[in-house]
Amino acid sequence: MEAMEGRLMEVMQSLATKVGVVESICEHLNQIDLKLEQQGERLDLAQKKVDLCMDSFGQVQQEQQQVSRALKSTPPLVSAAMLNMVGDAAHWYQAWKQENG
Template sequence: MGEMEERLLAAVEKLAEKVEKVGLIQEKLEVMDKKLEKQGERLDQVQAKVDLSLESLGQVLQEQIHVMQAVKRTVPATLVIPTRTMEATSSVTREQPQGYP
């Protein structure tokens, strides 16, 4: 009977160790769960800000399109920019002072 009790006691001790390890794992999982909840809340906040930003950018884009269309209706189609050539400059800038080579 003594041998049976020793084996039973050893099995109960192993079981107690396993239960203790399961308890530690449970605690770690609870900590991880809390962290995950906080990260989820932060992600929700970031998502809301991103949604607002995208909505604002869409509104800005629409405003730019309206402005561009209004400008196209009011500005002439071709815009001529004069270029400055040597012939167009005054003779004063092309001539060197007398007495200098």
């Protein structure tokens, strides 16, 4: 009977040790779950920022395309001939200024 009690006591101690290990593992798993949840929240925030950036980038591209189309369809306000005349007048004025200045 004493041998059986001794064996039962050993099994109970072994079981208590294993329960302690399982509790420790459960605690570590809870900590990992908490960290994972926090990382998930951070990832969600980062994803929202990326989405906003991509939306903004898309809007900028659309605006650039609209401006480009508008510029292509609008005739220039100053023609090349007008620019040449202004350049010639500026050159003439500089020459006149040197002679009379």
